[in-house]
Amino acid sequence: MKKEKKKRGLSYEKQKRLYGYGFLSLWLIGTIVFFIIPAAGSLIYSFQDVTPGAAATWVGFKNYTEAFARDPYFRTYLADEISEMLKTTPVILIFSLFSAVLINQKFRGRGFVRAVFFLPVIVASGPVYSVITGDMNTSGAEGADQFSTLFETDMVTDLLEFTGIYGLSQTLTESIKHTIDSIFAIVWRSGIQILIFLAALQNIPPSAREAAQLEGATAWEYFWKITFPYVSPMILANLVFTVIDSFTDSGNKVMGRIIAMQSDWKYGLAASMVWSYFAIVIFIVGILFLIAGKLVYYEVD
Numbered sequence: 001m002k003k004e005k006k007k008r009g010l011s012y013e014k015q016k017r018l019y020g021y022g023f024l025s026l027w028l029i030g031t032i033v034f035f036i037i038p039a040a041g042s043l044i045y046s047f048q049d050v051t052p053g054a055a056a057t058w059v060g061f062k063n064y065t066e067a068f069a070r071d072p073y074f075r076t077y078l079a080d081e082i083s084e085m086l087k088t089t090p091v092i093l094i095f096s097l098f099s100a101v102l103i104n105q106k107f108r109g110r111g112f113v114r115a116v117f118f119l120p121v122i123v124a125s126g127p128v129y130s131v132i133t134g135d136m137n138t139s140g141a142e143g144a145d146q147f148s149t150l151f152e153t154d155m156v157t158d159l160l161e162f163t164g165i166y167g168l169s170q171t172l173t174e175s176i177k178h179t180i181d182s183i184f185a186i187v188w189r190s191g192i193q194i195l196i197f198l199a200a201l202q203n204i205p206p207s208a209r210e211a212a213q214l215e216g217a218t219a220w221e222y223f224w225k226i227t228f229p230y231v232s233p234m235i236l237a238n239l240v241f242t243v244i245d246s247f248t249d250s251g252n253k254v255m256g257r258i259i260a261m262q263s264d265w266k267y268g269l270a271a272s273m274v275w276s277y278f279a280i281v282i283f284i285v286g287i288l289f290l291i292a293g294k295l296v297y298y299e300v301d
Helices: 002-009 012-045 062-070 074-103 110-123 126-133 144-151 156-163 170-181 183-188 191-202 206-214 219-247 253-263 267-293
Strands: none
Touching: 012 267, 062 074, 062 267, 074 110, 074 183, 074 191, 074 219, 074 253, 074 267, 191 219, 206 219, 219 267, 253 267
């Protein structure tokens, strides 16, 4: 009778909970062994002078001082990457939202167009991107340089002069030229963001559009009063994703400098650069999160 009572005491909900803990334990073990322990070791290395074949010696913040004060490239590369992120992130978000709104419309070939926008996510790799942009140093494919001429923007200056923008503001001119020169990279890095925005757009109830049409709202009013509030939480998610993606890009100069230090057997210096870079990225993400969080519309019951 006691055994029977114990059997009955283990309800189906508790069994499901135990199964969940069982599957979760595999992830937890992997996280501890392959992430937390190596990360803790890296943090310790950043305060040590690690020389292969010799015992590590504690040097305090010497590696951090060397990274920022003595290394000739780290600070410069860091400033360049932050500047590049601040320039490209707003453009990627605007382009992604605009593209998602367009391909959310009903038209022939909509599935094919969606696949084209998402294609870079599938084939996103350093060699593929290098071939397309004509980087012949990493690819010997004949004709890649001819293919890359499709994305050249030699007429940008003439176009800006024709519109009267060129010379009006040096900062505005340089920003426009930089955006146009980077247009292919922006499209290439917008696939995930477009998909997230598209999912948010498809969650807008048809009753909202019908109500807007009955009230005589224009497309412009519908976008700002219906579409934007519904997708605004995804703007925040895409902002964080885009910033992180920019800082971990394969062509990131800071990451390249860290790998170079590691290859030169300077493990302590490389670890200090990694943790400094990590802290700066988290700080920037936090600031942008607080600023962009004010634009998010939350439903209040």
